[in-house]
Amino acid sequence: MPDTTAKTTIELRILRYCPSTDTEPAFGSFQVPYSDDMSVLQALQEIKATLDGSLAFRWSCRMAVCGSCGMMINGEPKLACNTFLRDLAPGPVTVEPLQNFPIERDLVVTVGDFVKKIESIYPYVMPKVPKTVEEGTYLQTPSQMEAYASFADCINCMLCYAACPQYGANPDFIGPGAMALLQRYSSDSRDGGQQARLDQIRGEDGVWSCTAVGICSEVCPKQVDPANAVNQNKSNSALDFFLSGLRKESVT
Numbered sequence: 001m002p003d004t005t006a007k008t009t010i011e012l013r014i015l016r017y018c019p020s021t022d023t024e025p026a027f028g029s030f031q032v033p034y035s036d037d038m039s040v041l042q043a044l045q046e047i048k049a050t051l052d053g054s055l056a057f058r059w060s061c062r063m064a065v066c067g068s069c070g071m072m073i074n075g076e077p078k079l080a081c082n083t084f085l086r087d088l089a090p091g092p093v094t095v096e097p098l099q100n101f102p103i104e105r106d107l108v109v110t111v112g113d114f115v116k117k118i119e120s121i122y123p124y125v126m127p128k129v130p131k132t133v134e135e136g137t138y139l140q141t142p143s144q145m146e147a148y149a150s151f152a153d154c155i156n157c158m159l160c161y162a163a164c165p166q167y168g169a170n171p172d173f174i175g176p177g178a179m180a181l182l183q184r185y186s187s188d189s190r191d192g193g194q195q196a197r198l199d200q201i202r203g204e205d206g207v208w209s210c211t212a213v214g215i216c217s218e219v220c221p222k223q224v225d226p227a228n229a230v231n232q233n234k235s236n237s238a239l240d241f242f243l244s245g246l247r248k249e250s251v252t
């Protein structure tokens, strides 16, 4: 545990970039008041309020729920709201935008590609047997809910994409977060969309692009274990390939 008792300030080195005026990103240095209970997000808010109002970063919930404050902190993908200065003292603390994404401005990255990937796997329950409102709700047992519960904790923070070397090398790779979300819905006893989702991930940039590094699960702040979702999808995809071969043979 670092001795932080005598500290009154801590240095944050923040990567700044405004595409319309800057030729390239460059670090800016800020001294902020230090306290043991201060998060990196609060330090950024302090800078914006008192030192430089032009600093751009995303945040909303401040409690590791919305997934919007992901950034590289001392080189690792983290949520700024649940990363504390006491664990980084005496500093300096380096803060950069999430790796593997284009910078929109300062610590804000472009999320359009990630959203497209999430949309491509049909992120909703596609009922096996559609019911009318009059027919009532779809009930589940606790063990049926258990099958997808951990994957349902994903907050779309993109930290796993920032850590993934395969996504860094090939931005078309569908990536770990989308695979976790796919597993959330395909493991749901009410869902009938498994085949449609498998069709989306069998291609070159789908599940087989994963090289099983596993760092996506290490950086996940919600213990979703996207690497496990990828592995389950590899098994499902292989089984689907085998069964589709059998189906073709039975037709000929």
Ligand code: SF4
Binding pocket: 153, 154, 155, 156, 157, 158, 159, 160, 161, 176, 177, 180, 216, 219, 220, 221, 222, 223, 224, 225, 226
């Ligand atoms: S799987 Fe984990 S790291 Fe990846 S987007 Fe979901 S919550 Fe974030």
Ligand code: FES
Binding pocket: 058, 059, 060, 061, 062, 063, 064, 065, 066, 067, 068, 069, 070, 079, 080, 081, 082
């Ligand atoms: S502000 Fe919502 S996750 Fe950090």
